[in-house]
Each structure stands twice: as C-alpha cells, then as structure tokens.
Amino acid sequence: MLTKRIIPCLDMTEGKVVKGIQFVEFRDAGDPVKLAKKYNEEGADELVFLDITATVENRNILIDVVRKTAQMVTIPFSVGGGIRTKEDMKQILRAGADKVSVNTGAFNNPKLISECANIFGSQCVVLSMDVRKVTTDRWNVFINGGRTDTGVSVIKWAKKAVSLGAGEILLTSIDRDGTKKGFDVKITRKVSQIVSVPVIASGGAGKLEDFAEIILKGIADAALAASLFHYGELRIKKVKDYLQSQNIPVRN
C-alpha cells in the first residue's frame, strides 16, 4: 500500500536554514546539508527546500546546497523559491533535485506550469501555495512570500494549476505557520477532495495527534513540518510510530 509521507521542510536564506512564525521573525536553524543528511538517516520520506529570499546571489548558493544535498541523501527532495522560468527549473533539476516547486512565478505566469510539465513531466512540478483564511469559508492565495493577497480563491487556483499539469500541491497555511496549533484541516480537506493529485499539508504541526488528524480528516497524502523537527521537539520516527499505532500506513 502507498504510505503517507512525513516531510521535513528546510526554509533557507543565504545558505542557512531559518524558521519563522507566520512567515516573519526568522531564526537560524542550522546547516541545510547537515540537517538533510540527519533527516535522511532518521527516516524522512522526502525533503523540501524552500529558498525564502530567492535573490540572484542566493540562487547560486541554493544550487550549491542542492548539489551537496544530492550527494548526501538517498531520498527524494524538492526545491523551490523564486522559480520564474523553465531554465530556472532545469538548473535545479540538473543540480540533483527531484522536483521543483513553483509559487509566485507560476501564479503570475501559469504557462510556466504547462511548459515545465511538458518537458520534465508533471511529477517534477509541485505547485506551492501559501494560503490564508480571509472570511469564514474562504481562503485566498497569497504570493510574494505571503505578503500579497491575490484575491483568488485557493480552490480556483488549485484546480487551474492541476489542469495545467502540476503533479502535486504543497499547501501551506500562513495562519498556522510556525504556531504549532495544528494544520488547517478544513482547507486541506477541500483542496485534497477537488484535485486529483497528492496534497502535502504544511503549517502548524505541533504534536503527534496533528499528523494523524491532517491525514485522516484533512485527507492529506503527506504532512510537512519544520521547526518541530529542527529543534528536536519531535523525532520523525516518533511521528511514524504514532501514525502506525493509528493504523495509518507509513514506511518504517
């Protein structure tokens, strides 16, 4: 049976892993390559790298991190941050990443998704969406590192991106990011139900039960967490043991 994935996320800037709360107040969380290697050994199913500043200078640093990580780890990893063109994507894949996540660049130019999917295959193209609840029953897509409300509903953009060829969705709740109050189950469930591709839930993991909840109630295919793992509050193995005790299939 296909197992549910537990994915540590490494938000990076200038070659260092940082972690913020609701996309601000960042603090240093260590060396990305070392962390990647540690998670690889601890049983992570996949890794996600996000370059949160994504300037031209950082791009080269990022490529270097990708190259080094690819040499160290034996599990898949995706890389995102500032991807605007198919050349950006090619460069990252060539450095050894398995998937590339697109966010603002794809929102501003949806053709980027279809172009990349046609060349590299849908499975390489992850749509990363940063979302925030704007009314009781509406979530909007935010771009530019969560700073700009696009006014577009999450459901609408998710459907469109998948029809263009996105092979997976990384759904991050800005409201929950770094708060440890649990994932946003409602929006994850909605997105997971309307799209035919796997959904990775992100933002808000705080305790073991949150992981089971997002998989069972949020119908997430994978759950992502950052600070919990970086600061050693929870170990990947512990999360997986717990999920298994709840009859959720995991790789162990």
Next chain:
Amino acid sequence: MIGIIDYGIGNLGSVSNAIKKLSRDFLISDDPSRLLKAEILILPGVGSAREGMKNINKRKLDKFLFEEIKKGKPFLGICLGMQLLFEESEEGDVSCLGILKGKVKKFLIERKIPQIGWNQVRIKSHFLRDKAWAGNYESGIKNKLFTQIPDNSFFYFVNSFYCIPENKSIIAGETLYGEKFASIIVKNNIMATQFHPEKSGKVGFQLLSNFIRKFYVN
C-alpha cells in the same frame, strides 16, 4: 564503465550521484558512439513518454539501444526508462522502443495520480529461488539480483502509468496501487524498475549494487 543515457529529460543528477556513491565509474552521454564503450547502460527516467521518445529518436538512441540490448549488454531502465522499453504508451499515444512486448497504461482505480511516495514491492517467488533465471541468462546460478532485498520492501515511486508486459514471466516484482502492476521486470540482460532505486534509501542502493555486481566484472 557505466553509461548513463542522457536524452534531454530525466534526472541524471540523482542517478549519477547514486553510481558515485557506489564508487563506480560512469559517463553521461547522448552520443551512441561514446555509450558504445559502456559495459552497462542505464536509461533513467523522469518526464513524459512523448518527449522522451522524441529525444531518443532524434539522437538515434533507439537503434543503438535495440542493438546493444540484443547483443546482451546489461541494461537498467528506471521509471520512464522502463516504460519506453515496451511497444506503446498511452501517455501521448506514442510508439516506444518495442524491445519488450506489451504496453503502458494509466492507473485507473486510485483517484490520486501520479502515485507519489513509498510503496511495497512483492518479489515473485520464482525470482527469489535458485535457478531464478532458468532458461535465461546464467541459468542455474543463484539469482543475486535480490540478495538482501527483503520481500515487501518499500521503494519510492512517482508514476501515473505502468507497464503491462505480454510475457508475465518477466515480472519479478509487483506493487499495488488500486490495481496490481509490474514494478520490476527482469529478462535476460534487462532489469527495469517502475520505482526509483536511486531514491529509495538503503534498499534501493542495495538493488542497484546487486544489479551492477551481477554484471560487472571489474
């Protein structure tokens, strides 16, 4: 020397990194005359069948692969590199290499496509026994391909399509995703996996290493 075939798509980085970790020499090339020197060929695969075949044909790798495999050169196909061995793929309705009889179809039952993540491989018992390759290559020699690969091990998959070989006896491993599909095939000098051994942790490396050791003299 292991030849990793570059056909313009696909993730060569992760395959070459894996080969490096196994301390083996390799070359990455799209040029049949250079690849001819390789003792083992690997066709990696990430991408669409249509784009893949277009690039293979453009580089005249189709004829090269057909001849080299026929001559008995050890060949490993990964993911799309497995699918392209067959006659045709539903993905873009494209004719493939036709080295093996059969076709490539899309998953029909599970709602989430592509299948992404870790799934189990059931190794067919006749591939685990001695004389696994009876009537085939090195008949009678204990099959080393699955040494230290426990049955039902987890491997990393990313696929929307899967192969249906005409000859079921070449299916060495099967996996369930809504429907049961061939996740490893072995025929003479050919091994192909629907999953990515280069991305499947320790057990994936073991399988790669077994394959290389089985065929590599040096």
